[in-house]
Amino acid sequence: MGALPPLPSRREVLDREHAAGRRVAAVLPYHYPRPLLRACGFHPIELWGPPGVPRDEGGRHFQAYTCDIVVRATSFLLRGGLDGVDAILVPHTCDALQGLASVLGDFVRPAPPVLTLYLPRGRRPADRDFLAAELRRLGAALSGLSGITPDGGAWEKAFTAEGTADTALAGLYARRPRLAAGDREFYAVVRAREYLPAEEFAALATALPEGEPPAGVGLMLSGIVAEPPELFDHLAAVGARVVADDLASGARRLYPAGEEGDPFARLAAGLLGGPPDPTRGDPIAARASHLRQQMEAAGARGLVVYDPKFCEPELFDVPLVRKHLAAAGFPVLHVEVELTGGLSQQTLTRLEAFVETLR
């Protein structure tokens, strides 16, 4: 981690934002409108579990067959991990997150208000128009909490700051073949977008130095979230490196800049402009084609689909993604993990065996 300055923790960022007089929203995965939150006076800090938090408290509200992110996020909340946040935003990503928002809103009723955002499952004009209206509704709720209704100038500042950070993220991915950083450092920076203010993230991402990239068999990583970070150490140890990704916590959130005048329409166009994604209703063949193009461009030799247990949107796609990519000569390994904070020996062995077959 030599190339990176020490990064603050999410809790430190939360305290810092509060000290600066800004509100903080805890945001569940994974598509949401950053400029809107910013314009309405909120700083988003994302919650992907967190890994390692015991399932116990969450298990009192959700069955054993429920996604780890949902159960551990509930545990985290009930253990006081979200104390101090001013709102919880749950985008409608899947049935499990729908259940989380519903249970939090109806039964757990945490102190911070629970806000929801329905994400349409298409990219048709009707979806774009609906999303714009849905974002307007969310904006009104955020403004109601913060007392801040953005004017034209505030919108422009928010779009500019978040747009700069998005450009820096896209630039990070574009510079990847020339970066000296290993995968662990690279993803530490990518994931800093989940909690750092946009300006800090942009500075961090653009400062990552170029140089001789680490050697190794090229892999593409798909799925939800690459936890724990030791995953990358293990991949490096067995002679592999990640050269591209299709992670929900990564490249699936490379949004194009929307250009329409109305801020809500602009936000909607941006959110719906990302790459093919199983949670958006895109055809599986379109997703497979996108993966193939990315792998060819980056020189990846195989795909690892890396998911938390019980992730239905991912599970349905895997057999056909495997079939389509096999036709293009790319093998696929599907790995399911529990977000315990560690990796099982079985997972390590499977990854190692997969990498060996690619040499």
Add this chain to the structure above:
Amino acid sequence: MSRLGHLVGYRLVGRPGLRLQRQREERRLEKDSAGPGRPLAPPLRSIARMREMMSRHYLEGRHVQGVRPVAWVTSGAPTEILTSLGFFVVYPENHAALCGARRRAQRLCEAAEDAGYSRDICSYARTDIGSLLSGDTPVGRLPRPDLLLCCTNICQTVLYWYRVLADHFGCPLVLVDTPFQYGEEPLPHEVAYVRRQLEAIVPAAERAARRSFSERRFALVVARAKEASETWLQILERARHRPSPLTAFDSFTHLGPIVDLRGEEATTAYYREMLAEVDRRIAAGVGAVRHERHRVLWDNLPIWYRIGPLSQWLAARGVNVVASTYANAWGELAPLMDPADPFESMARVYLHPILNRSAGQKLEAMRRMVRDYSADGVILHSDRSCKPYSLGQIDQRDGLVNQVGVPALLLDADHNDPRAFAEEQAAGRLEAFVEMMDG
């Protein structure tokens, strides 16, 4: 050849054969007096007609290719548009349930798992994908779809599943996306969104059917669907009578036509007949469970492969499962349907199923049903395969126990995969539940 097959195999030979079969079954049911030792009353005679209707439907499916346009749809989909255009409609969920009830689901699930589909995905989807890949089905053959219609008002799972079907068949997939209802009433932008998508079905369906949409015909189908749904609701509400003339297990069995054939004249007629039969039972003082001691509400999908044994087991202990949130779902929305304003009213109807509403609203629905059906307890089927129905049940159970004051049991199972059902453990938990109601 396909028209000839339809004419001979379905119209001239198949339908009369099924009619004879139904008449034989009706005679047999008339003689079935169910001796005093049996805990359940004889089945409703209407079951013979229901079987005839469903068998006729699947029989036509074997011969329909090239004769009528074919659509595969989700159980919450707005089929009235398709029905008005003459589509033959296939419900993969209903087909999967049929496989489950006939104990064929496990091997079909395993066929899907062999092809890489995880055991953690919905067992309806696995059953149908397994059937698709293996060609194994109890109905002979399902026709290939010309169109897929997927509505997300029951879960997002159906969209993942229909994307797989679209990839397999290479036919158009039309989506009706229905924003989840965290609040009590849909918001104007949500209704407008769904309405716009409903209207967009029309040109896609016209292309697949190669015929023009008729608003008059559409309004007629909506009116029939409304009447059938209203009659279905009246049938279910007859279970408020004590003793109840039917069980929720009866309603699971008789659900087929309202799901698959809603909007057809024969369906409306069938439910009118069934209602009359249920009323005759009430007049004669016949209860579906011989010695009804406890009345119970069922939440979530049925356990299709255990309907008979579970129904017998509970009846033997004087327990009548009088109502279910599941069967109710096809009746409770009938009042919202308006043939005079079909698109707008359908937008509201299709946004509103219980599965598209929050866990708190579902608890409220259960609270009302406990009151209306005088239920002494609630069985919440914690269905491994149906996450949107099941997530929230732990808090709902606590609410039923602590706020409503009735015993409530979380029963772990799966609607179609018997490998997720532990018979002995379930029996033990059900015994304890019945004891609690005994007080």
